[in-house]
Amino acid sequence: xxxxxxxxxxxxxxxxxxxxxxxxxxxxxxxxxxxxxxxxxxxxxxxxxxxxxxxxxxxxxxxxxxxxxxxxxxxxxxxxxxxxxxxxxxxxxxxxxxxxxxxxxxxxxxxxxxxxxxxxxxxxxxxxxxxxxxxxxxxxxxxxxxxxxxxxxxxxxxxxxxxxxxxxxxxxxxxxxxxxxxxxxxxxxxxxxxxxxxxxxxxxxxxxxxxxxxxxxxxxxxxxxxxxxxxxxxxxxxxxxxxxxxxxxxxxxxxxxxxxxxxxxxxxxxxxxxxxxxxxxxxxxxxxxxxxxxxxxxxxxxxxxxxxxxxxxxxxxxxxxxxxxxxxxxxxxxxxxxxxxxxxxxx
Amino acid sequence: xxxxxxxxxxxxxxxxxxxxxxxxxxxxxxxxxxxxxxxxxxxxxxxxxxxxxxxxxxxxxxxxxxxxxxxxxxxxxxxxxxxxxxxxxxxxxxxxxxxxxxxxxxxxxxxxxxxxxxxxxxxxxxxxxxxxxxxxxxxxxxxxxxxxxxxxxxxxxxxxxxxxxxxxxxxxxxxxxxxxxxxxxxxxxxxxxxxxxxxxxxxxxxxxxxxxxxxxxxxxxxxxxxxxxxxxxxxxxxxxxxxxxxxxxxxxxxxxxxxxxxxxxxxxxxxxxxxxxxxxxxxxxxxxxxxxxxxxxxxxxxxxxxxxxxxxxxxxxxxxxxxxxxxxxxxxxxxxxxxxxxxxxxx
Numbered sequence: 001x002x003x004x005x006x007x008x009x010x011x012x013x014x015x016x017x018x019x020x021x022x023x024x025x026x027x028x029x030x031x032x033x034x035x036x037x038x039x040x041x042x043x044x045x046x047x048x049x050x051x052x053x054x055x056x057x058x059x060x061x062x063x064x065x066x067x068x069x070x071x072x073x074x075x076x077x078x079x080x081x082x083x084x085x086x087x088x089x090x091x092x093x094x095x096x097x098x099x100x101x102x103x104x105x106x107x108x109x110x111x112x113x114x115x116x117x118x119x120x121x122x123x124x125x126x127x128x129x130x131x132x133x134x135x136x137x138x139x140x141x142x143x144x145x146x147x148x149x150x151x152x153x154x155x156x157x158x159x160x161x162x163x164x165x166x167x168x169x170x171x172x173x174x175x176x177x178x179x180x181x182x183x184x185x186x187x188x189x190x191x192x193x194x195x196x197x198x199x200x201x202x203x204x205x206x207x208x209x210x211x212x213x214x215x216x217x218x219x220x221x222x223x224x225x226x227x228x229x230x231x232x233x234x235x236x237x238x239x240x241x242x243x244x245x246x247x248x249x250x251x252x253x254x255x256x257x258x259x260x261x262x263x264x265x266x267x268x269x270x271x272x273x274x275x276x277x278x279x280x281x282x283x284x285x286x287x288x289x290x291x292x293x294x295x296x297x298x299x300x301x302x303x304x305x306x307x308x309x310x311x312x313x314x315x316x317x318x319x320x321x322x323x324x325x326x327x328x329x330x331x332x333x334x335x336x337x338x339x340x341x342x343x344x345x346x347x
Numbered sequence: 348x349x350x351x352x353x354x355x356x357x358x359x360x361x362x363x364x365x366x367x368x369x370x371x372x373x374x375x376x377x378x379x380x381x382x383x384x385x386x387x388x389x390x391x392x393x394x395x396x397x398x399x400x401x402x403x404x405x406x407x408x409x410x411x412x413x414x415x416x417x418x419x420x421x422x423x424x425x426x427x428x429x430x431x432x433x434x435x436x437x438x439x440x441x442x443x444x445x446x447x448x449x450x451x452x453x454x455x456x457x458x459x460x461x462x463x464x465x466x467x468x469x470x471x472x473x474x475x476x477x478x479x480x481x482x483x484x485x486x487x488x489x490x491x492x493x494x495x496x497x498x499x500x501x502x503x504x505x506x507x508x509x510x511x512x513x514x515x516x517x518x519x520x521x522x523x524x525x526x527x528x529x530x531x532x533x534x535x536x537x538x539x540x541x542x543x544x545x546x547x548x549x550x551x552x553x554x555x556x557x558x559x560x561x562x563x564x565x566x567x568x569x570x571x572x573x574x575x576x577x578x579x580x581x582x583x584x585x586x587x588x589x590x591x592x593x594x595x596x597x598x599x600x601x602x603x604x605x606x607x608x609x610x611x612x613x614x615x616x617x618x619x620x621x622x623x624x625x626x627x628x629x630x631x632x633x634x635x636x637x638x639x640x641x642x643x644x645x646x647x648x649x650x651x652x653x654x655x656x657x658x659x660x661x662x663x664x665x666x667x668x669x670x671x672x673x674x675x676x677x678x679x680x681x682x683x684x685x686x687x688x689x690x691x692x693x694x
Contacts, residue, residue: 236620261621267620268618269618271615271617273602274605274608274614277632277634278634279419280637282631283628283629283630283631284629285624290627
């Protein structure tokens with residue numbers, strides 16, 4: 001029930017302190033007591049919902065929002081809470097679709113409770129027979145990104161050589177992808193531990209750490225002697241440059257991120273772009289928000305795989321908002337093994 | 348009629364001397380008397396045709412074939428004639444489709460007569476009410492490239508801002524394209540003369556010489572304050588880098604060449620590739636050979652425009668094989684005004 005009343009409670013927050021250059025540090029964020037919040041949507045805030053945050057997602061794109069924005073990027077506001085994807089419970093709603101008690105996922109604040117004034121990008125969680133935290137990863141934005149990028153953009157029609165570059169291990173969890181994956185390049189991973197995980201637990205044919213390869217072109221030639229049909233681009237820079245040299249004719253690249261570039265002041269140079277012409281390569285940039293309309297269809301595909309145990313999914317869960325900034329910063333030095341999740345509360 | 352007999356005639360040739368680095372020079376080619384040739388397809392050469400070359404085409408891609416080849420490029424053979432697209436008359440044929448007297452266009456030698464052992468890429472010229480030389484340009488490979496790139500790859504569906512980069516003026520001749528062109532960037536053109544030609548004769552809304560712009564990003568922002576919907580990529584390097592910054596969301600790039608890179612030992616660096624993600628840009632490399640099946644359809648579109656005088660087309664014609672190498676080299680310093688053609692013989 002919306003409107004007046006509502007308990008006044010304390011609301012811890014992780015505050016973004018100031019624009020970041022280079023690698024982010026824990027001190028770029030600050031845990032504060034955050035004052036108090038009334039657990040009701042204020043009168044006049046039509047369409048708003050008040051959410052108790054349960055699970056927060058650490059994602060590489062968040063680094064982009066930490067630098068000073070431009071006409072393309074609306075960066076975090078210094079002095080305000082970090083925002084990111086999360087799973088929560090609706091405590092109060094003035095939105096016709098969302099009701100008190102609903103479980104939801106969408107972009108929320110790094111705090112205990114968030115007032116979401118415009119929950120357009122929020123989804124109601126209908127299936128709760130799987131862990132709720134999965135909606136930060138395999139059943140949330142990263143999973144849908146993998147699905148849209150692979151099925152809508154790469155659109156494989158035959159057996160292919162697939163090069164999957166990501167630091168988001170959850171992506172590898174989409175079983176139909178894994179079957180054609182030849183290689184995963186993980187970003188600054190924990191040495192051989194992650195490579196082993198990818199090969200032995202996720203079943204990739206091959207895996208390597210691109211940070212440890214002195215010659216990426218040679219590495220790709222070794223792993224893909226016949227070239228790469230599809231490259232799922234999350235790395236960029238020198239990796240992309242080497243990939244361009246190793247694409248097959250009519251190869252396709254789906255690009256939704258270039259994480260190796262996020263902490264650089266100046267992006268790395270890429271010089272092998274003539275390969276796009278020689279090899280008739282298609283590159284398509286995409287952002288997952290353009291594919292949110294596919295979310296139901298995506299769930300129909302992926303939920304059965306999870307229920308049947310056909311998907312290997314690994315989470316790296318830390319407890320408490322007080323550990324959130326360290327978890328996020330850890331992404332960029334490869335500290336996490338699996339999808340990095342922060343538990344704010346379990347119910 | 349195929350088989351024995353046939354006159355023995357002299358056959359002047361333009362010989363490719365050795366692999367080229369940097370800008371090509373006239374001395375990289377050499378006119379020779381070329382010995383003699385019998386004007387008959389030799390017995391046993393099934394499917395071969397013997398062609399008298401009439402018009403030869405100078406095209407930027409030929410520079411690529413002048414460097415030492417790799418697994419992607421089969422370069423010219425030092426000591427053998429330069430090859431390129433040309434219009435010729437069939438003097439003799441052992442091919443079921445081509446007959447003596449047929450006019451054809453396809454890849455031929457820079458010589459008076461060529462024995463084409465496998466004329467798969469040859470087209471019979473059926474429409475001779477237009478100048479034959481047009482089949483080296485607007486009615487040949489460059490025209491089909493423009494058509495395929497624009498209608499098949501860029502596929503405009505609404506009014507758009509179009510950035511057309513090319514040194515091949517013939518491309519601008521496709522009237523339906525010109526209507527949406529906002530800007531043409533010509534390669535090292537003859538200063539204001541070509542810019543004037545583009546704006547006043549071809550009717551481009553704007554034109555600039557990218558070699559004369561100190562800040563390409565600023566230039567594009569000036570000409571495209573709302574961004575670029577479609578970019579027809581023929582330049583590459585710094586131009587592409589600036590274009591990436593100025594693409595609109597969901598913009599498309601058709602790439603069939605990067606002429607600014609052909610004379611460089613190391614390609615220029617491009618660093619704005621994250622724009623592909625931010626703006627959901629599609630880049631598709633293509634080569635015209637993949638679209639040869641559209642040639643009849645293309646002619647149906649473009650021939651009426653030519654006959655009705657609705658296309659502005661400019662040729663730069665030089666006479667004689669002895670001037671061929673200078674004409675080709677001239678492309679790369681912007682000497683030509685219009686499509687560069689070499690007349691070997693007029694009938």
